[in-house]
Amino acid sequence: MADHKHVILCVDDEDNPLVLRKLVLEKAGYQVATAHSADEALNILESRRIDLVLSDHLMPGVTGAELAQEIKTRFPAIPFT
Amino acid sequence: MTELTTSAHEQVNILMVDDQPGKLLSYEAILSPLGENLIKANSGREALEHLLKHDVAVVLMDVSMPDIDGFQLAEMIREHPRFRKTAIIFISGVHLTDTDRLKGYERGAVDYIAVPIIPDLLRAKVSVFSELHRKNRQLEKLNRELEQRVAERTEELRQSESQFRSLANSIPQLAWMADPAGGVFWYNQRWYDYTGTTLEEMRGWRWNKQIHPDNVAAVTEKLQRCWTAGEPWEDTFPLKGKDGSYRWFLSRALPIRDAAGNLASWFGTNTDITDRKQAEEALIKSERLAAMGRLAGIIAHEINNPLEAISNAFYLLHDHPSLDDEARYYSRLAEEELARITHITRQTLSFYRESQQPVAVSLSEILDNIIELQSRKLQLNRIILKKDFRTVGKIQGFSVELKQVFLNIITNAIQAMPDGGELQVKLIHARDWSSGQNGMRVNICDTGLGIGAQNAKKIFEPFFSTKEAKGTGLGLWISKGIIQKYGGHIRFRTVRFKTGNITCFSVFIPGSAATQKASSDMAAASALSA
Numbered sequence: 175m176a177d178h179k180h181v182i183l184c185v186d187d188e189d190n191p192l193v194l195r196k197l198v199l200e201k202a203g204y205q206v207a208t209a210h211s212a213d214e215a216l217n218i219l220e221s222r223r224i225d226l227v228l229s230d231h232l233m234p235g236v237t238g239a240e241l242a243q244e245i246k247t248r249f250p251a252i253p254f255t
Numbered sequence: 256m257t258e259l260t261t262s263a264h265e266q267v268n269i270l271m272v273d274d275q276p277g278k279l280l281s282y283e284a285i286l287s288p289l290g291e292n293l294i295k296a297n298s299g300r301e302a303l304e305h306l307l308k309h310d311v312a313v314v315l316m317d318v319s320m321p322d323i324d325g326f327q328l329a330e331m332i333r334e335h336p337r338f339r340k341t342a343i344i345f346i347s348g349v350h351l352t353d354t355d356r357l358k359g360y361e362r363g364a365v366d367y368i369a370v371p372i373i374p375d376l377l378r379a380k381v382s383v384f385s386e387l388h389r390k391n392r393q394l395e396k397l398n399r400e401l402e403q404r405v406a407e408r409t410e411e412l413r414q415s416e417s418q419f420r421s422l423a424n425s426i427p428q429l430a431w432m433a434d435p436a437g438g439v440f441w442y443n444q445r446w447y448d449y450t451g452t453t454l455e456e457m458r459g460w461r462w463n464k465q466i467h468p469d470n471v472a473a474v475t476e477k478l479q480r481c482w483t484a485g486e487p488w489e490d491t492f493p494l495k496g497k498d499g500s501y502r503w504f505l506s507r508a509l510p511i512r513d514a515a516g517n518l519a520s521w522f523g524t525n526t527d528i529t530d531r532k533q534a535e536e537a538l539i540k541s542e543r544l545a546a547m548g549r550l551a552g553i554i555a556h557e558i559n560n561p562l563e564a565i566s567n568a569f570y571l572l573h574d575h576p577s578l579d580d581e582a583r584y585y586s587r588l589a590e591e592e593l594a595r596i597t598h599i600t601r602q603t604l605s606f607y608r609e610s611q612q613p614v615a616v617s618l619s620e621i622l623d624n625i626i627e628l629q630s631r632k633l634q635l636n637r638i639i640l641k642k643d644f645r646t647v648g649k650i651q652g653f654s655v656e657l658k659q660v661f662l663n664i665i666t667n668a669i670q671a672m673p674d675g676g677e678l679q680v681k682l683i684h685a686r687d688w689s690s691g692q693n694g695m696r697v698n699i700c701d702t703g704l705g706i707g708a709q710n711a712k713k714i715f716e717p718f719f720s721t722k723e724a725k726g727t728g729l730g731l732w733i734s735k736g737i738i739q740k741y742g743g744h745i746r747f748r749t750v751r752f753k754t755g756n757i758t759c760f761s762v763f764i765p766g767s768a769a770t771q772k773a774s775s776d777m778a779a780a781s782a783l784s785a
Contacts, residue, residue, distance in 0.1 A: 191560055194567035201571065230560070 180188070181205045181222070183240065185215045185229035193226070212236030219249055226253050256699075266292045267312035267385045267392075272302040272328070273346075276319045282315060285374040287384055299323030299331075306332065311341055312388030313381050318347045318359075329362040340391065344368060345431075429504070430464075431527040435518040437482040445527075451497025465503050467493040478508075485510050485518050494525060502529040517743035557602060558600055566593055618648030618695055618764075620684055625662050626680065629669060637675035644682040648695045650766045656737045663730040664699045664760045671703025671758065687744075687763050694743065695764035705749040705756035715745075738762055 182204050186192040189210075196206040207224065209215035211253055214233060215227065227245060229240035269291050271282045279295045286293055286307060294309065296302040299322055305311070314332065318325035325345055332338045345359055345367045356367060366380055399454075423430050423443040429450075430443040438459040447453065450465055466474050470492040481488035488508040493501035508523035542597055569590045573583060626633075626640065668678055678701055686695035713719045715735045733744075738745050743764040750757050 188560065188564075191564035191567075192572070194564045197571050198567045254721075 179205075180194065180225045181207060182226045183207045183209060183215060183218060183224045183226055185209045185212065185233070185238070187230065187233045191207070193203075207235060208254060210242040212238075216244065219245065222232075224249075224252060260404060265389065265392075266290065267294045267388050268309045269381060269385065270292055270294045270296060270302060270305055270309075270311045270314045272299065272320070272325075274298060274317065278317070281372075282377070285372070286381055289378060289385065291381075291385055291688065299328040302328060303331065306338060306341075310392075311338075313384040314341060314343045315346060315381065316343065324565075326359065326362050329359070329364055333362065342366070342388065344380060344384070346370065346372065362582075426453070426524070426525075430785050433508070433521040433523065433646065435520065437478070438522065443569035446721065446755075447736060449496055450494070464476050465495045467495070475515055481508070482521075488523075491528070499631045502527055503532050504528060528761050544609065555600065562593070562597055563768050566597065613651045613653060615649055616652050616654040618650060618657065619644045619646070621654055622648075622661055622682060625658060625665055628662070629665060632669050634668060635670055635680065638669060638672055639675075639677045641677060641679045642681075643679070645696065646682060646684050648682050648697075650695060650741075650764055652741060652764075660734040660737050661697065661699070661736050664762070667730070667760070668699055668701035668703065670761075671705075672700050676702035676755075682782050685763060689763065690765070692742075692765040694763055697762045697764075698759055699762075700757055700759040702757055705751065705758050706747065707749075711749075714747075738764065741765070 182199055183196050184192055184206060186195070186211055192210070194206050198209055199206045207218055209218055209224070210247075211233065212229075215229070218224065221227075227241075229238040229241055230231070238245075257569045269286060269289075271279050271293060273279050273282070274297055275296065279297070283293050284296070291312070294305050294311070296305055297580045299320055299535070302316065306314075316325045316328060319540075323345075325329070329343050329345075332343065334339060337706075342365045345364050347355075348370050359367065364385070367376055368380065407759050420443075424445065426443070427445075431439050431446060432441040433439045439457060439462055441551055441784040444453065444459060446457075449495050450457070452465075463471060463475060474490055474492050477490055478488055487510065489506070491503065491505050494504050495501050504525040505528045506523065506525045510518050511520045513519040569586055572578065573586045573590060578586065622642075622644070626642070665678070672678070679697040679698070681696075681700075683696050683698075686691070686693050701702075709775070710719075710721060714721075719732075735745050741764045743762065745760060745762050747758065750759075
């Protein structure tokens, strides 16, 4: 099931849900990176390998859908949900 | 006036009667300057013949004549109704006593002339009577013209009256007329058709028994105020129809004034605004629903996020090594209750979520979802469910809309079986025989009350409901619109058996191979953006 090498990037503007999501995923054996905004997420994507992006939809500034569009054009290989 | 001047020059006939031709000649000589038509008669008999042939203005006659004397002739003339007003002037050779004169007047003479005749006097007298006759004739003519004109006007009036009536009866409004005090004396046919009353029942103020009891006082008060002030009236209130039900009318009355500006009558109309009112209410309702939907969307997000966080927290908590058995038990209870909340928010709030683009939806999933929502009602009403899904039923669409359609039909079916029954829900691949298209068919059948022939034509009309206060009357109308948008159709029929009725609603939604393919592409795309 969980491949230890898989890295998931969680994006959420709210702290508590973000931290809890990270903990649950880590418990399931994933490596988890977090970002509080779309911009921060894009910076992380530039700097390291990410296998999956898990993002909130309604965020101030760039929304989840817009982030998805951006990722699709810049990093077509990354699944996004 | 031209007619008057022409007739002023018209000659009148003057009949001169004397047995002596010489005298007749001398009268002729005296009277010819008047320019009238002079007729001579040598005897009473001849005079009568002329009278019958001509319209005579003045008869000039000798009192003493051999066959019929002047007095006798005058009497005979007067007897004829046509000559009652003909002027008769007697010429008398002998001196007449006052008694003689009186006798003459009694016989109808209007004047006397004694011999020797003074020509100017005779001319003057004849001229006066000729003129009088001419005036009379003109008057009569005018009279006849007047009568003719009156007859024409009466006919015009009758025509305009009948035009008014046919107009008043053809307008969609109820209409009426009232006297200045407000007493109604006329209604159009529509009033009688709608209220089922007669003029006698409605005359005067009696019509106000058609006003809804709750509104009578206010309506009457306002109406009386306008009546008194002579100002136009407008009001909105329900009027009772012949079946006893009330409909809303916009009522108006205008004062009609005569040429002098006095209030002559009132003309009023009542316009049925029930449908408009219902449409307005429905609009408000649907706007409220849309606002609720938006609100629900926001709440769904705001609730789902913390809910997920709490669920995650409990998930982390329940295996935590520091927890003893009791704490773990509490945590598990909390998790279970949380699962319930999650389920309920998903069920209700997801209902309002709106997709922007059609996506691949599964009819079987939608139907299962609705059946689950209705499961308690099915149990309560002791309704047996028979489900027969032969396909997943993937089509392109909006699940919210489709849910609305099938929820509507299934709810109706359940409500039609208050005393239990059987609900059949069938989903199959189908080909529409009328269009030859391939697609999905959903059949929803119940063993309920059935749909009567009188309602069958109306059930897809807006605001038609058999559920009285319970239904908006919009459900099937909206459903039909939604299915038509998909290029499909809804049909239904009730089959009656001795043992009961079976009512089937059949919904066909086309879905060609191409759209099936498109739908799977869409599904893949949407998986990335949900």
